[in-house]
Amino acid sequence: MASGTALIYDEEMTTHKLLWNDPICDIEVPERLSSSYEQLRSYHLLERCVHLPVREGSEEEILLVHSLEHLEVAKSTQTMNEEELKRVSENYDAFFFHPSTYHCARLAVGAALQLVDAVMAGKVRNGMALVRPPGHHSQRNAANGFCLFNNVAIAAEYAKLKYGLQRILIVDWDVHHGQGTQYIFEEDPSVLYFSWHRYEHQEFWPSLKESDYDAVGLGKGKGFNINLPWNKVGMGNSDYLAAFFHVLLPMAFEFDPELVIVSSGYDSGIGDPEGQMNATPEVFAHLTHFLMQLANGKLCVILEGGYHLKSLGESVCMTVRTLLGDPVPQITGEMAPCLSAVESIQNVRAAHKPYWKWLAYEDTSFLQNLSTKSHLLKKANSNPSTEDASQITNNNNTVKVERFLELHMKNILFPVPPIKTATTGSEGSEHFLPEHVQLVKEMDETEIKALVSGFYADLVKEDKTLLSLGRTFVILDKILKKEVCNGIAASPTAALSAAVALRHSVRFGFQRVLCVFVGDMQMIPNTEDGKMLIINICEKEQSRKTGCKHYISLNWKEDAGGNDFFSAVLGFILPVAYSYQPDLTVIAVGPNRSLGISGISLLIALLRGLAESRVFVVIEDTEINLMQSVAKALVGASTPPFGIYVPPTQEKVNKIKALRDQFQQEWKMLQSSVKDGI
Ligand code: Q9C
Ligand code: ZN
Structure with a gap:
């Protein structure tokens, strides 16, 4: 490359x-x-x-x-x-x-x-x-x-x-x-x-x-x-x-x-x-x-x-x-x-x-x-x-x-550290991670306990999940303090880590945190104050919380081998994200993801255009291949291979159209026709 x-x-x-x-x-x-x-x-x-x-x-x-x-x-x-x-x-x-x-x-x-x-x-x-x-x-x-x-x-x-x-x-x-x-x-x-x-x-x-x-x-x-x-x-x-x-x-x-x-x-x-x-x-x-x-x-x-x-x-x-x-x-x-x-x-x-x-x-x-x-x-x-x-x-x-x-x-013109990416890595990760990615030591248990018991106790009930949160905190902290631009944490409980990360960044003072959650999201934070905007990409229909402009459920299953997700990214996710203007982006990949690696890489590469490229990614730790692609997308080292072009089916186009109609009054960058406008 x-x-x-x-x-x-x-x-x-x-x-x-x-x-x-x-x-x-x-x-x-x-x-x-x-x-x-x-x-x-x-x-x-x-x-x-x-x-x-x-x-x-x-x-x-x-x-x-x-x-x-x-x-x-x-x-x-x-x-x-x-x-x-x-x-x-x-x-x-x-x-x-x-x-x-x-x-x-x-x-x-x-x-x-x-x-x-x-x-x-x-x-x-x-x-x-x-x-x-x-x-x-x-x-x-x-x-x-x-x-x-x-x-x-x-x-x-x-x-x-x-x-x-x-x-x-x-x-x-x-x-x-x-x-x-x-x-x-x-x-x-x-x-x-x-x-x-x-x-x-x-x-x-x-x-x-x-x-x-x-x-x-x-x-x-x-x-x-x-x-x-x-x-x-x-x-x-x-x-x-x-x-x-x-x-x-x-x-x-x-x-x-x-x-x-x-x-x-x-x-x-x-x-x-x-x-x-x-x-x-x-x-x-x-x-x-x-x-x-x-x-x-x-x-x-x-x-x-x-x-x-x-x-x-x-x-x-x-x-x-x-x-x-x-x-x-x-x-x-x-x-x-x-x-x-x-x-x-x-x-x-x-x-x-x-x-x-x-x-x-x-x-x-x-x-x-x-x-x-x-x-x-x-x-x-x-x-x-x-x-x-x-x-x-x-x-x-x-x-x-x-x-x-x-x-x-x-x-x-903020003082820029040329892109730095932090990760705690998992076993052997130093061999596959691209240049510019620095490995970070994990937080020890007492530190995490002190943090969690104060503000996140309602989220974290089990002691054994504490350790995984260490990674989340240590990476996220570096991003919040602008020591690094972006970072990845592998976690056995990505959904929980994402929830904690969201609350932590808002508490730290961020005004608008964009969270794109890929997979089954177990807990949906309260988004009413507008300080978070959640887009949940999942296979199953999420019935609750519809009509709220800060929680959007996008049901999408990428066709096997194909790559039609770009149409959702360009036609919906990016316009919403640019309308929101986040100061931090959190991307979480949880269990039962319905997107392939190239779709996720594309999403990350494009979302790097927002929030001064501050992106925090949490990934379920069983996904080593994904980690590698994500790290590459974060440092901008390579662009995702798209494979054979697959146009979205009529059903999917309709889905995007419906979502666009539903949200274009709130998120105005979605507008691409004037038929409702005049
Ligand atoms: N009434 C480029 O920007 N204006 N060329 C002509 C005649 C010419 C611009 C006006 C503008 C040329 C490369
Ligand atoms: Zn010109």
Whole structure:
């Protein structure tokens, strides 16, 4: 399993710059690169990356995507004077040439290819390339929107050719539609292209009909082009997360890519003059974390846009930190997508229903009324990511955003111990546990007795269960005191240990503890004060306590050999968990679990995105194989193997749908359609 994160940067790419006055192009400045790099230095992230040199992409490589004519025109600009440069530039929509542009663009291509090579050869697990000029607007025969060569598209073609890849996912989180990338792959089923973009019913640049949700690809490529248009400005963290939960991630898991490439524009972040969105830098940590669960972690992030220097720099840092495996910072703001976002999400799901198994049972019968209703949606975004953030962008004041970000980043940048996992281990466990896992000595009996007799005596009646609680306490304590990030305890009585752990963490001062209990839960704690949210995944119907928003019973039995649990995780558990915003996650695997090891690993890997990655896992101690997989998921060392894709049955889809309907008023990140909303 490859480890390490590559970073590719070369100052040379700052020599491409605008030589004349042009208010459209003057935001694409060299400082975008240099100041992001300095920001990485100031967070001490540079020294933790593997630095790779750039190279020029060869002509042959550029011709994988572009026409010879386009290449020749670009080449010819190297020796032009300013006047000539200006004249060639005017042939394109929003592009400028400098004598060094051709060289820089070849370096940008080469940097992307170096990154693909390093990841595919297993030299590193993942990485980021900081490049200029960007690429995603560039087309076979044209420069466009600050882009000369399509770096990401060339990288994907190169990966197909050199490594024989059959499935590549491109995620374009830049705020503009990468129409260039769409044109290049629209008939190609081996490249799944996802883009969200500011659209405003076709009013926003590049104002194309084919940027709408109904452009799903052509010919054999039908279903492999996903456009999620934002019809309002002011989209924030919860809108982006909802797009991942309800559109991108289920498709991506079904597609099962061998490599993921990100067209990583940060003009979708707060403060950007182009995007006018509200998403704060930490959202990019979450997006990155989700994508790291695909393609066995093979993730290449390549810079596109991003024009607010401070916002850009912070967002780049969030991305790189996450690639390095650091804990994921807590997301801020109210967790509820706005109506306009939900409408877009619903539309793209409906458009893709014919092409994706997981959408097969999507109910779209109510959609015909939508167009008549959509005028109702034309009001200002009612759910900005944070109140402060929305006020600031409304004033449209770059300096204010800078000050906001400075404060904001102080609040969310906790001092991080790079992920540490604690376990007491069971016999021989030191041989199979991954790196970064420290073994912890158990508490002695008198200590535990002292603890238990005070507050947990009602739970713990038998003396012989005391010993097993020692493990629970000692690990949990390290998490609560932030000595380690997460931990595992093996226990002969996992259910009891979980109950004690929940009460202990609330007593310690945690305000919201999320508990996902897999198996038969023997005692269900009182959740009325809202300090715990319990999701019990079990085979048997739990009749009691229904209607309580803090205790949810999810009856789920994974099909043998299959792996359909991801649909419940993405469609229900994650949205509920993100709505709740826990400060600690407890995962307990008790007796009679109805999930396989890969399902549990997936759950843990994804829940690591919450509570600053603070996760406490208790496992019934007979499950040694499971312990090993869980330990790997906790340190982020490997992503779970998913096996053959099994779509959920109609019965299971209905189950999720029913639960979603039941809880979406309380847990708003569940919303993926507006039929009940208007
Ligand atoms: N009225 C990238 O972010 N705006 N490119 C043109 C014309 C061009 C953005 C406005 C924006 C290009 C990579
Ligand atoms: Zn952009």
